Amino acid sequence: MxxxxxxxxxxxxxxxxxxxxxxxxxxxxxxxxxxxxxxxxxxxxxxxxxxxxxxxxxxxxxxxxxxxxxxxxxxxxxxAPGSDWLPDAAETAAQVQRWLSIAAGEIRFGPALARLMILFGAQADRDAVEATATRILSFMEAHLGRRAFLAAAHPTIADIACYSYVAHAPEGGVSLEPYPAIRAWLGRIESLPGFVPMPRSPLPTDA
Structure with a gap:
């Protein structure tokens, strides 16, 4: 081999x-x-x-x-050329890019940064980080309340880009309990063939 x-x-x-x-x-x-x-x-x-x-x-x-x-x-x-993971259709490709930007923006500076603060001692304004996390998770909740995946009717790389830090938001003290549509979406990603989880942090958290 x-x-x-x-x-x-x-x-x-x-x-x-x-x-x-x-x-x-x-x-x-x-x-x-x-x-x-x-x-x-x-x-x-x-x-x-x-x-x-x-x-x-x-x-x-x-x-x-x-x-x-x-x-x-x-x-x-x-x-995976020509696959649904990164569609060629202009509108869908634009939606994928939008969520890649959200993953690098609001998710990074909201749920991801909250996790870095608790697990790794990153320095940031906690109130601002929590406000960013609440804003993006509320937006995602409303969006996913109307559809199964972020950018299309099927999973795309947009879902993969956003999954990890949202799934691990509780490690940063950001609860997902208020967001049933997000939790259902996480479950759909986790049910995909070949899914592998990110390890849970061994460090204690308040989550």
Whole structure:
């Protein structure tokens, strides 16, 4: 059996890394996961992969892709061309891009940052972070109250980009109890063939 050509550099407890790992699993692509602690990410070899020193980074032969959302786009186009994961139709593609932006914006600075504050001691204005989390989760709840998935009638990379940090919002003290439509959507993602969970943090939280 040939060795997998794909290598994913990341952290198991990182939602950014998990969205890339989850999509690789959903696609059924063999890959090698390389845990990249902070001192490694500051090293010269890793900086050659991504000068910004950020994870995840996907290495596919001679191709190196940094940024989790960029990795999702690359994988969809490279290993699932023409599939529903990244539709070609202009309107649906625009909706996918909108949710990729939300994943990198409101979700990152809401539920994801709340989790970083509790688990890893990140410094931020807690009230502002919670307000951002409430705003985006309320928006998602209303949106998912009318549809099964975020950007289309079927799962797309938009759902994969948004899943990890929303699913783990309680680790940041952000309850999902007020959001039944979001919880139902999380269940639909978790029922997809090939789904792999992100590990729960071993650190104590108030959630």
């Amino acid at each position: 040939s060795q997998p050509t794909l290598t994913l550099h990341g952290l198991r407890l990182s939602g950014h890394s998990h969205r890339a790992e989850l999509f690789l699993s959903l696609l059924g692509r063999p890959y090698r996961f390389v845990e990249s602690p902070g001192d490694v990410r500051a090293s010269e070899p890793f900086r050659r992969l991504n000068p910004l020193g950020q994870i995840p980074v996907l290495v596919d032969g001679d191709v190196v892709i940094a940024d989790s959302n960029a990795i999702l786009v690359y994988l969809a186009r490279r290993y």
